[in-house]
Amino acid sequence: MTGKIRYAYYPGCSGQGTSVEYDTSTRAVCAALDIELVDIPDWNCCGSSPAHTVDHHLSAALSCRNLAQAAQVEGARGVITPCPSCLSNLKTSARRMADPDFAARVNKLLDKPLRHIPPVKSVLQALFEDVGPDALYPRVFKRLEGLKLAPYYGCIMNRPPQIMEFDDHEHPVAMDRLLEAVGATALPFPLKVECCGASYGVARQDIVERLSGRLLDAAAACGADAFVTACPLCQMNLDLRQDQINAANKTGHRIPVFYYTQLLGLALGLDPKALGLDKLAVSPRDVLAAVGVRA
Amino acid sequence: MKIGVFVCHCGSNIAGTVDVAKVAEAAKAMPDVAFASDTMYACSEPGQEGIIKAIQEKGLDGAVVASCTPRMHGPTFMRTVARAGLNPYMFEMANIREHVSWIGRNKEANTRKAIDLVKMAVAKLGQNRPLYPKTFAVNKRVLVIGGGVAGIQAALDCAEGGLDVVLVEKTSSIGGKMAKLDKTFPTVDCSSCILGPKMVDVAQHPRITLHASSEVEDVFGYVGNFQVEVRKKAPYVDWKACTGCGACMEKCPAKKSPDPFNELVGRTTAINIPFPQAIPKKASIDPTACIRFKTGKCGVCAKICPTKAIRYDQQDEMVTEEVGAIVAATGYDLMDWTVYGQYGAGRYPDVVTSLQYERMLSASGPTGGHIKRPSDGREPKNVVFIQCVGSRDPSVGRPYCTGFCCMYTAKQAVLTKDHIPDSQSYVFYMDIRAPGKMYDEFTRRAVEEYGTQYVRGRVSMVYPMGDKLVVRGADTLAGTQVEVLADLVVLAVGAEGAKGSPHLAEKLRISYDSYGFFMEGHPKLKPVETNTAGVYLAGCSQGPKDIPTSVAQGSAAAAKVLGLFSKDQLQSDPQVAKVDLKRCVGCMKCALTCPFGAIKELETRGEMKVEVIETVCQGCGICTSTCRQGAIQLQNFTDNQILAEVNALLLTAEEEGA
Numbered sequence: 047m048t049g050k051i052r053y054a055y056y057p058g059c060s061g062q063g064t065s066v067e068y069d070t071s072t073r074a075v076c077a078a079l080d081i082e083l084v085d086i087p088d089w090n091c092c093g094s095s096p097a098h099t100v101d102h103h104l105s106a107a108l109s110c111r112n113l114a115q116a117a118q119v120e121g122a123r124g125v126i127t128p129c130p131s132c133l134s135n136l137k138t139s140a141r142r143m144a145d146p147d148f149a150a151r152v153n154k155l156l157d158k159p160l161r162h163i164p165p166v167k168s169v170l171q172a173l174f175e176d177v178g179p180d181a182l183y184p185r186v187f188k189r190l191e192g193l194k195l196a197p198y199y200g201c202i203m204n205r206p207p208q209i210m211e212f213d214d215h216e217h218p219v220a221m222d223r224l225l226e227a228v229g230a231t232a233l234p235f236p237l238k239v240e241c242c243g244a245s246y247g248v249a250r251q252d253i254v255e256r257l258s259g260r261l262l263d264a265a266a267a268c269g270a271d272a273f274v275t276a277c278p279l280c281q282m283n284l285d286l287r288q289d290q291i292n293a294a295n296k297t298g299h300r301i302p303v304f305y306y307t308q309l310l311g312l313a314l315g316l317d318p319k320a321l322g323l324d325k326l327a328v329s330p331r332d333v334l335a336a337v338g339v340r341a
Numbered sequence: 342m343k344i345g346v347f348v349c350h351c352g353s354n355i356a357g358t359v360d361v362a363k364v365a366e367a368a369k370a371m372p373d374v375a376f377a378s379d380t381m382y383a384c385s386e387p388g389q390e391g392i393i394k395a396i397q398e399k400g401l402d403g404a405v406v407a408s409c410t411p412r413m414h415g416p417t418f419m420r421t422v423a424r425a426g427l428n429p430y431m432f433e434m435a436n437i438r439e440h441v442s443w444i445g446r447n448k449e450a451n452t453r454k455a456i457d458l459v460k461m462a463v464a465k466l467g468q469n470r471p472l473y474p475k476t477f478a479v480n481k482r483v484l485v486i487g488g489g490v491a492g493i494q495a496a497l498d499c500a501e502g503g504l505d506v507v508l509v510e511k512t513s514s515i516g517g518k519m520a521k522l523d524k525t526f527p528t529v530d531c532s533s534c535i536l537g538p539k540m541v542d543v544a545q546h547p548r549i550t551l552h553a554s555s556e557v558e559d560v561f562g563y564v565g566n567f568q569v570e571v572r573k574k575a576p577y578v579d580w581k582a583c584t585g586c587g588a589c590m591e592k593c594p595a596k597k598s599p600d601p602f603n604e605l606v607g608r609t610t611a612i613n614i615p616f617p618q619a620i621p622k623k624a625s626i627d628p629t630a631c632i633r634f635k636t637g638k639c640g641v642c643a644k645i646c647p648t649k650a651i652r653y654d655q656q657d658e659m660v661t662e663e664v665g666a667i668v669a670a671t672g673y674d675l676m677d678w679t680v681y682g683q684y685g686a687g688r689y690p691d692v693v694t695s696l697q698y699e700r701m702l703s704a705s706g707p708t709g710g711h712i713k714r715p716s717d718g719r720e721p722k723n724v725v726f727i728q729c730v731g732s733r734d735p736s737v738g739r740p741y742c743t744g745f746c747c748m749y750t751a752k753q754a755v756l757t758k759d760h761i762p763d764s765q766s767y768v769f770y771m772d773i774r775a776p777g778k779m780y781d782e783f784t785r786r787a788v789e790e791y792g793t794q795y796v797r798g799r800v801s802m803v804y805p806m807g808d809k810l811v812v813r814g815a816d817t818l819a820g821t822q823v824e825v826l827a828d829l830v831v832l833a834v835g836a837e838g839a840k841g842s843p844h845l846a847e848k849l850r851i852s853y854d855s856y857g858f859f860m861e862g863h864p865k866l867k868p869v870e871t872n873t874a875g876v877y878l879a880g881c882s883q884g885p886k887d888i889p890t891s892v893a894q895g896s897a898a899a900a901k902v903l904g905l906f907s908k909d910q911l912q913s914d915p916q917v918a919k920v921d922l923k924r925c926v927g928c929m930k931c932a933l934t935c936p937f938g939a940i941k942e943l944e945t946r947g948e949m950k951v952e953v954i955e956t957v958c959q960g961c962g963i964c965t966s967t968c969r970q971g972a973i974q975l976q977n978f979t980d981n982q983i984l985a986e987v988n989a990l991l992l993t994a995e996e997e998g999a
Contacts, residue, residue, distance in 0.1 A: 216682025234688065236804030267806060 051176050054116035054164070055083035056127040056136070058278075059091060065129075065278035067322025071307035072128045072169050074320040078311070079177050079185070083126075084119045086112055092132040093139070095245055102142065107155035109139035114160050124165035126172045128307070130203040130277045136166045137209050168203065170276050170306070171212045174220040179227035187315025189229030193337045196235040196270035197221045197306075198261065198284075200242065200277040215239070221276060221306050228313035233268045237261055242283040251287075255294040258283045262291060262299045271333045273303040281305060285327045302330035312339055343375035344466055345401040346459060347392055348437075349383035349408035355442040360452040364407060364437070367456045371463045375399055383408050389421045396425035403431035403469060405462045407455065409438040428471030430915070430977055433462040457990055464989035468982040472915035477956050479565035480665040481906045482507065486557055486845070489517020490888055491880025492670035493539050494895030495902075499668075500548040502903045507662045508543065509571055512601075513554045514619035515540055517672055518881075521602065521696060523703035523710075525888055526752040527783035533618050533705070540620040552660065553621055560848045561938070563956050564875030565665045565911050575655040576625030578612070582650035585614060585622035589642035589651070598630030600707065604697040606715065607707025612642045612651075617705055624650075666875045666902045669849060669859060670895065673836040673881035676731030676739055683802045684730065684832060690716040691810055692803060692830045695749060702756050712760050714829055717808065721828030724757050725812045726750045726768045727800045732835030733771060741856070743835035743885045747774045750833045751787040758791045767794045767825050769814050777887065796823060803830055836885040849876050850959075858884050869897045877901050916977045917958035918965060924972035925950045931964035931973050940964060 061069030076083050091097070093108030113136065116125045127133050140163045143149045153159035167175075199218045207215035216239060222232035242261060243254030261284060265273055275281045285303035292299055303326065311321040312334070318341045323330060334341045346368035350356035361379040368377035376399045382388050383406055392404060404427070406418050411434045419429035435458040445451050481504055485496045488510030496506045508515070519525075520540075522532035543549055552571055559570040595611035602615040609615075611631040614624050624642075632639035633653055643651035675696060679687040691714050693701070704710035714721055728750055732743040747770065754766040768787075773795075775781040787793045798815035805811070812825045838857020846853040851871040852860035859882050862870035869877050879898040880891040905911075918931075918939070927949035932940040939957035943950045951973070953964075962975045971980060 214682050217686055236685075240802075264804070264806070 050080050050082050051172075052082040052084060052119070052122050053124060053126045053172060054086050054119040054122040056086050056089060056092070056112060056116070056125055056132060058127055058129040058132040060129055060278035064282055065305070067325040068128050068278055068281070068305045068307060071305055071311050071321040074316050075173070075307045075311050075314065076169070078314045078316060079173070079182075081172065081176065084122065086116045086125070087118055088115060092127075092135045094131045094135045098135060098138075103148070103151045103155065105135065106139035106142055106148070106152045109136050110143065110152055110160045111156060112136065113140065113163055113166075114156065114158065116164055117162055122164070123176075124167060126167050126169050128169045128276075128278075130168065130200055131279065133166065133168045134202045134210070140166060141209055168212070168276070170203070170220055170224075173310075174213075174224060179223045182224060182227040182310075186228050186313050188313055188339060190225075190309060190313050190337055190339070191229045193230040193309075193333070194269055194271045195225055195230050195232055195274045195304075195309075196265040196268055196272070197225065197232050197238055198235065198265075198273050198275050198280060199238050200275065200280040201239055201244075203276055204239065221274060224310060225274060225306065228310060230309065230313075233270055235265060235268055235270065237264045242280045244279055244283070247283055247287060251290065252294070254283050254287060255291050258287065259291045259295040259297065262288065262297065262301060263295075265301055266299060270301065271336070272330065273301055274306045274309060275303060276306055288328055300328060302326060302328045302333050304330065312341070342373045342402045342467055343400060344371075344373045344403050344405060344463055345392070345395050345399065346371075346374055346377040346405045346407065346463065347383055347388075347395075348377070348379040348455075348459070349388070349406065350379060350381050351408060351438055351442075352382070355408070355438050358442045358446055358448055358451050359437060359455050360448060361455075363452050364455045364459060368405075368459050368463070371460055373467055374463060375401060384414050384417055389417075389424075392418070392421050393425040396422070396427060401427075403427065403433070403466045405433045405435060405459060405466055407435040407437045407459050407462070410434075410436050428473075430472040431466070431469055433466040433469070435459045435462040460989045461986040464985040465982045468979070468985045469977065472976055474912040474915050475955055476910040476912055477565060479906060479909060479911055480567075480663055481505070482662070482664040483666045483668065483902050483906075484509065484557075484567070484569055484662060484664040485668045485670060487511075487517070487670035487672055487839075487880070487882065488515030488543070488551070488553070489670060489672045489880055489891070490519040490536060490539070491672070491882075491886075491891040491895040491898075492517070492668070493536075493543055494892045495668045495670060495879045495898045496549055497539065497542055497546065498896050498899030499902055500546045502899065504548065504902065504906060506546075506549045507552065507569075507571075507664060508549055509552045509555045509557055511554070511556055511671075512615070513576060513623070513625045514615050514621065515543060515551070515553065516616075516618070516620070518696070519888060520616065520618070521604070521703075522699050523706070524752060524756060526748045527777070527779045529752065529755065537618045540618065544620045551621065553623075554625060555660075557845060557848060558659070560667070560850075564873075564905070566956065567664050567667060567875065569662045569664060569667070571660045571662055573658040573660060575652075575657050576623065577628065577631075577652055577655045578624050578626065579650045579652050579655075580621065580623045582648045583623045583646075584648055584650075585619075585624065586647065587614060587624075588645050588647060589624055590614065592641050592645045594639065594641060595630050595632050598627055603700045603707045604694065606693070606697050606700050626651075626653075666877065666905055667849065668877045668879055668895075668898045668902065669845065669851070669871075669882050670879040670898075671839045671842050671845060671859075671882040673885060674839050675834040676737075676837045678730050678832055678834045680737050681730060681832075684727065684800070684830070685803055689803065689805055689810065689830075690714075691721075691828070692832065694832055694834045695746070695753065696834070698753055698831045699749075702753065702760065710760070712757065712829070719828070720761055722761070722764050723825065723827045724754075724764060724766045724829045724831060725800075725810075725825050725827040726754060726766065726831045726833060727803075727812070728768065728770045728833045729799070730832040730834050731837075732833075734835075739835055739837070739856070741885075742774060744774065745885060745887045746833040746835060747772075747784065748777070748780055748887065750831075751775075751784045751793070753831065754787050754793040755791050758793070765792070765794065767796060767812075767827075769796050769798060769800045769812075771797070771799065777889065798823070803827075836881060839882065842882060849873060851876055851878075858882065869894060869901050875905065913956050914960060915955075916960045916975070917955050918953045918960070918962070918973050918975050920951055920953060921972045921974065922950050924970045926970055926972070927951065928969070930967045930969070934963050934967045936961070936963065
């Protein structure tokens with residue numbers, strides 16, 4: 047890796063609220079690895095869950111406005127975002143703009159038509175491709191030796207493959223490789239691309255209890271100390287609702303659910319405060335203490 | 342010159358979007374055209390008779406047929422012209438179907454283009470000269486590549502027909518995939534019991550020469566006169582001395598070599614005979630597993646061998662076989678199913694392929710016919726079969742139906758119940774495709790008599806849970822999701838062309854598709870032939886087939902070879918390159934570019950020139966575009982003929998512009 051890499055950064059709404067620790071740890075890790083994040087000026091909602099269920103054109107217009115704003119960031123390699131849902135909507139909208147009829151209707155909704163579509167990646171993809179496990183290895187301050195992790199990518203980080211164009215959509219390994227580079231053990235977690243129940247937590251809690259419950263059972267069966275996620279919604283369902291799930295399924299799981307950026311940050315020796323470990327509902331203290339990390 | 346033009350309607354294929362009457366009318370105004378008409382089907386009997394009648398009554402010197410592609414009916418109309426008493430090369434075809442009516446809907450534009458194409462054909466025909474084929478002798482030996490059931494059948498039928506046969510097999514024994522099968526559907530009879538005697542027939546037939554552990558390295562020549570270079574790979578055993586006693590296998594200390602015959606389920610010794618019924622029953626050493634080859638120590642087999650047959654320093658041997666025809670029967674390989682991440686992609690030991698399961702069922706297999714889980718050796722109770730793994734799945738680049746998986750899955754489900762009576766089999770399927778004789782009845786038996794649970798729907802995921810596997814899928818008939826807790830999962834893996842078949846196809850100068858299957862001459866009417874004369878196809882090398890169809894095609898290929906060899910002399914195509922010795926300066930550029938090695942040096946009156954070996958030349962024309970002197974010309978496609986076509990087209994454009 048030579049010199050700084052600059053990206054236009056799209057934090058997304060969850061990064062400002064429910065998953066603020068994902069946002070702060072992402073910023074800290076990127077800074078430590080010489081990736082400069084410039085927030086997209088005056089960014090708006092990506093058009094995810096609510097908009098795209100109502101109107102694809104409106105949803106794409108919201109995403110495309112963000113892409114147009116991102117073009118103002120000088121010298122950026124493209125747009126990156128930590129949230130798979132934002133990523134999915136940005137990439138899907140960019141793909142749909144290839145259809146001239148679709149583009150015409152979207153451009154009508156925008157003040158100025160979108161001329162140039164910058165490349166869009168997840169932060170995970172940027173860390174994996176621009177830094178990579180090999181470059182990460184020598185920068186590790188504290189190896190997470192002995193920490194057994196269930197890497198959980200969620201259902202939309204790599205799917206549909208023809209839009210996301212990163213890693214194996216049925217058996218992704220990018221996060222596994224990064225975590226192994228910092229000394230942790232990435233278990234062969236079989237349900238790494240399964241659905242957690244997503245936003246059904248609001249409408250049909252029983253669905254989340256069943257689907258996320260299965261994930262917790264499988265992680266426990268693998269002997270995982272903790273989950274590692276890359277998605278705010280997955281993290282919330284597994285972490286915040288773990289007690290609800292336990293109650294519904296009559297189980298007693300106490301599995302901390304990290305963002306992968308938090309663990310990379312710990313390994314890079316970053317300040318635990320910046321990584322927001324105190325925001326996790328299931329305390330990671332004992333799990334981290336067992337591998338000699340104080341948090 | 343008096344030329345006749347015949348415009349074909351091809352029913353509505355052409356007449357639907359081309360004004361054929363107008364094309365015929367326009368043709369009447371073209372230079373040298375003495376007769377023009379349109380006809381419903383030019384290729385039909387009345388159509389052909391009409392052409393003959395016109396040629397004879399009007400005293401025509403040549404004919405242009407404006408119809409379909411010459412690939413389809415060029416030879417048909419050449420025969421028609423010949424029947425009318427003309428030289429068959431005094432004929433031209435204008436393709437107004439594939440090149441016009443099938444690709445455009447604008448009738449006016451189509452008609453204009455059809456007229457242009459006819460005008461070009463007429464102009465070219467004006468330059469045509471009669472051509473006469475040469476005859477050459479045929480070497481009545483046949484080479485069969487691949488010793489599976491299709492190759493065995495082709496070899497035996499040819500040999501019974503009185504031909505000398507050379508059978509080349511890549512592995513150390515013939516038998517192919519069928520030899521690996523435990524039972525065959527729909528009769529559930531022992532596979533090796535019906536194949537074994539045929540394999541013995543091959544070994545004992547006085548007219549069959551078998552090269553096992555051998556591969557075709559190169560192919561030269563042409564129909565009737567091929568020279569084939571065969572590499573006989575060193576087995577490090579003198580097969581003349583080896584009696585197949587198997588003493589070396591018993592004593593070999595390297596017992597952990599993966600066993601390709603058992604689909605890597607079992608282990609074998611570094612020196613081995615692949616299976617008890619192997620033909621030839623000779624031992625060979627796997628140098629990647631042999632301790633002697635890896636460390637220089639050991640040598641147990643050489644000490645133990647009663648006939649002193651072991652040769653550690655043996656080298657590959659090249660053999661040249663001269664044959665007149667070749668049958669390619671190279672078979673298939675299973676598609677690489679490890680692209681299926683959702684089925685574990687090779688990570689879970691208790692997810693096996695169909696062929697691995699077949700070896701587990703076989704009494705001569707690695708488990709002695711006992712079904713055991715690879716992970717812990719336990720007998721499974723719940724066995725789940727997943728169909729269409731690598732078939733009918735465009736997402737992995739395999740959109741075609743492999744065709745035999747429905748049947749072998751039903752067979753394996755039946756056999757599972759036979760082996761473990763208290764077991765339960767589940768089959769996840771898309772459709773049941775069982776069109777063969779007694780096939781549908783068989784799949785019904787699997788359901789009705791053997792209690793196999795058929796679930797219509799795809800499996801979304803297989804993952805381990807404790808020591809079991811969770812198979813999650815859809816039941817699209819019940820409209821629900823289902824989960825089965827399985828002890829063993831068997832993937833019905835689809836087939837693709839055998840590995841290396843594209844390389845062989847290039848050596849044989851035949852076509853292959855993107856899945857590695859060889860292309861037949863015509864999908865319906867030439868299923869056994871290829872576009873290269875004298876090369877025929879049999880078995881799964883042409884596409885996935887079950888055993889009866891493979892055998893039938895093996896016999897069909899043999900019939901084609903016997904038909905070819907029923908003539909002592911063959912005629913060569915006269916559409917080959919020809920050298921004008923006055924113009925040739927002997928620069929040899931043509932010889933360098935010829936892909937077939939058809940051009941050789943010729944010394945004439947003390948000067949170096951070149952000459953074309955007419956039987957080797959394929960008429961591709963590369964040499965003619967290379968020659969700066971214009972000294973080498975492709976017969977029937979000379980510079981003058983092509984320029985006449987170009988002029989006809991450009992002059993039309995000029996007239997229209999004016």
